[in-house]
Amino acid sequence: MTQVRPKGKIKFVPQENKMFFVTLKGRVDDYFKESGISQHADASMVFKTITLFIIYLGPFFALLFVPMPAGVALTMWLIMGIGMAGIGMAVMHDANHGAYSNNDVVNKVMSFSLNLLGASIFNWKFQHNLLHHTYTNITHMDDDIEDKAILRFSPHTKLKSVHRFQWIYAFAFYSITSLYWIVLKDFMQFAKYIRNGVNQKSKAENTVAFVKILIIKICYFIVIFGLPIWVGGYSIGITFLGFLVMHAVSGIILTVVFQLAHTVEETSHPMPDANGNIENEWAIHQMNTTVDFSPGNKLLSWYLGGLNYQVEHHLFPRICHVHYPTISKIVQSTAQEFGVPYLVNETFGQALRSHLATLRRFGRLPKLEEAIG
Numbered sequence: 001m002t003q004v005r006p007k008g009k010i011k012f013v014p015q016e017n018k019m020f021f022v023t024l025k026g027r028v029d030d031y032f033k034e035s036g037i038s039q040h041a042d043a044s045m046v047f048k049t050i051t052l053f054i055i056y057l058g059p060f061f062a063l064l065f066v067p068m069p070a071g072v073a074l075t076m077w078l079i080m081g082i083g084m085a086g087i088g089m090a091v092m093h094d095a096n097h098g099a100y101s102n103n104d105v106v107n108k109v110m111s112f113s114l115n116l117l118g119a120s121i122f123n124w125k126f127q128h129n130l131l132h133h134t135y136t137n138i139t140h141m142d143d144d145i146e147d148k149a150i151l152r153f154s155p156h157t158k159l160k161s162v163h164r165f166q167w168i169y170a171f172a173f174y175s176i177t178s179l180y181w182i183v184l185k186d187f188m189q190f191a192k193y194i195r196n197g198v199n200q201k202s203k204a205e206n207t208v209a210f211v212k213i214l215i216i217k218i219c220y221f222i223v224i225f226g227l228p229i230w231v232g233g234y235s236i237g238i239t240f241l242g243f244l245v246m247h248a249v250s251g252i253i254l255t256v257v258f259q260l261a262h263t264v265e266e267t268s269h270p271m272p273d274a275n276g277n278i279e280n281e282w283a284i285h286q287m288n289t290t291v292d293f294s295p296g297n298k299l300l301s302w303y304l305g306g307l308n309y310q311v312e313h314h315l316f317p318r319i320c321h322v323h324y325p326t327i328s329k330i331v332q333s334t335a336q337e338f339g340v341p342y343l344v345n346e347t348f349g350q351a352l353r354s355h356l357a358t359l360r361r362f363g364r365l366p367k368l369e370e371a372i373g
Contacts, residue, residue, distance in 0.1 A: 010135060010272050014281035020338045021283035021315070027330050028316060039319045040101050041094070048302065048322075049091050049110070056083030056116070063242075064231045070238050077242030081249025084178070087113050088254060090305025090321070096121055096129065097317040117250075118182035118220040120213045123189040126198050133317060137262055137269045137289035138278070143189075145262060145269075149173060152362045153263050156271055163363035167356050174259075177251035179244070182220065186213055256352070261310035264354040265361075266291045266343045284340055286314040291343035293351035295328060300348065311342065 032039050041049075059076035062068070068076070094100040095110035114121050127143045135141035139156040147153060151173055152163045190210060193199035199206065228239045268288045272278050278285060290310045294300050301308055306321025312328050313321065335342040345351035 009276045010138065010141060011277050012282040012285060013277045013279050014284075015279050016281075017284060017338050017340060018281060020281065020334070020340055023338070024283070024315070024331060024334045027334060028319075028327055031327070031330060038102065039323060040099065041320045042322060045094075045100070045320055045322050052083055052086040052090060053113075054083075056080055056087055059083075060227075063228050063234070067233075073234060073238060074242050074245055077246045078249055081246040082253070084117050084246060085250040085253035086303055086305070088117060088250070089257065089307050090303070092117075092121075093305055093307070094320055096125060099318050099320045115216050115220070117178070118217065118224070119178075120186050120216055122209050122213060123186055123193065126193050127189060129317075131198065133314060136286055136314060137267060139269060139271060144258065153259075154269055155362060156269060159363075166363045167359035170359055171252060171256075174252045174255035175248040177255045179247040179251060182217065182247075186217070256355075257304055257307050259355050260293050260345070260348075260351040261291055261307065262289065263358050264291055264345065264351060265357050266345070266354065283315055287311065287335060287340050287342065290314050291345060291351075292328065293345040294348045295325070295344060296346070297348065301325065311344075 059079045063073060063076050091100070091110055092114045095107045095113070098104070098107050100107050100110050111121050114124065132142050132144045137145055137154075139145065139154040145153040147157050150160070150162045151166055151170060152159065190199075190206075190213065194206060201209070224243060225239055228234045228242070229236060234242075267290065270278055270280070270285070270288070280288070292309050292311050294308050297308070301324075306313060306324040309321065309324035309328055312319075312324040312331055315331065316327065319327065332342045334340075345354055
C-alpha cells in the first residue's frame with residue numbers, strides 16, 4: 001500500500017541555480033505582457049474544445065438515432081474512446097489546473113467534463129494537482145508512478161519475478177486504466193486519501209463528496225448503457241462490447257501519454273533523505289523528472305492537449321497548453337543558460353522505445369542484471 005508522507009514532510013532544498021525559476025518565470029511573464037495576449041484559452045482552444053466534444057458525443061447520438069450494423073456501431077464506440085481521451089487531456093486537464101480561463105466559473109464548468117467520462121474530479125485533484133505535480137517521480141508520494149497490480153514504475157519499490165515481462169504485457173493493463181478508474185479507482189482513492197491524511201476535509205464535506213461521486217457513477221452508467229439499449233435498440237452484448245472498446249482505446253491513449261513523459265530512460269526518481277529533504281530546487285526537480293516528446297508534431301500536440309510538452313506544463317500548470325510550443329523555446333534557452341537539463345524525445349517512436357526500455361530495466365531481477373554485466 002502506498003504510504004504518503006503528510007504534505008510538508010518532504011521539502012525541496014535548493015543547492016544551486018536558485019535563480020533559475022525566478023528568471024524563467026520572469027521571462028515567461030514578460031512574453032505574455034509584451035505580446036499582449038492572455039495566458040489562458042484563445043479561439044483555437046475553444047474550437048478544439050468543441051471539436052473534441054463532437055468526436056465524443058457525436059458518435060453516441062449517432063448510435064441512438066441512426067440504425068447501423070454491429071460493426072459500424074463498434075466503430076462509433078472506438079471513435080468515442082478517442083474523443084474521451086482527448087477531452088480528458090485537452091479540456092478537463094487545463095480546466096482543473098485553472099488554465100482554461102481566468103474565470104473560475106468557466107474553469108469549474110469545463111472541469112465537469114470529467115463527469116461525462118464517468119470519473120470524479122474530487123480525487124483527481126488530490127492525485128494529480130497535489131501529489132503528482134508537487135512530488136513528481138518521488139516514490140510513495142507521486143501516486144501516478146505507484147506500482148499497479150503487476151506493473152512496476154519505480155526503481156525503489158519491491159521487485160517481483162513477474163516484472164521481468166512487464167514490458168510485454170504492460171499495454172494490456174493500460175487498456176483497462178480508464179475502466180478501472182470509473183468502476184473502482186474513485187472509491188479506493190477516496191478511502192485511501194482520507195486514511196493517509198492527503199484528504200483533510202471534514203467528515204461532513206467528505207460525506208457530500210462521496211454522495212456526489214456515487215450519483216455521477218449511477219448517472220453515467222444509466223446513460224452510457226441504458227440509452228443505447230432503450231433508445232438505440234442495441235443488445236446488451238453489443239453495448240457492453242462497445243463500452244469495453246471505448247475504454248480500451250481511451251485507457252491506452254491516456255496511460256501511454258503519461259508514461260512517455262515520466263517513465264522513460266531520461267528521467268530520474270530521486271528519494272528524500274532521512275530528514276525528508278530533496279536536495280534540489282523544485283523547478284529543477286521537475287526538469288529532471290519530466291520529458292517532452294514529439295514537440296514538432298503539430299497534430300499530436302493538438303490532440304494531446306500539449307501533454308507532450310510536459311516540462312512546460314509542470315513548470316507552468318496554470319498556463320493554457322496552446323501556449324506551450326512558444327514557451328518551450330524560452331524554457332529551453334533559459335535551461336541552457338543555467339546549465340539545467342532540458343529533456344526531450346524528438347519523436348513519438350523514440351519516446352515509446354525509451355518507455356519500453358525503462359519497463360524492461362525496472363523488471364530485471366538482480367541475478368539477471370549481474371549476468372548482463
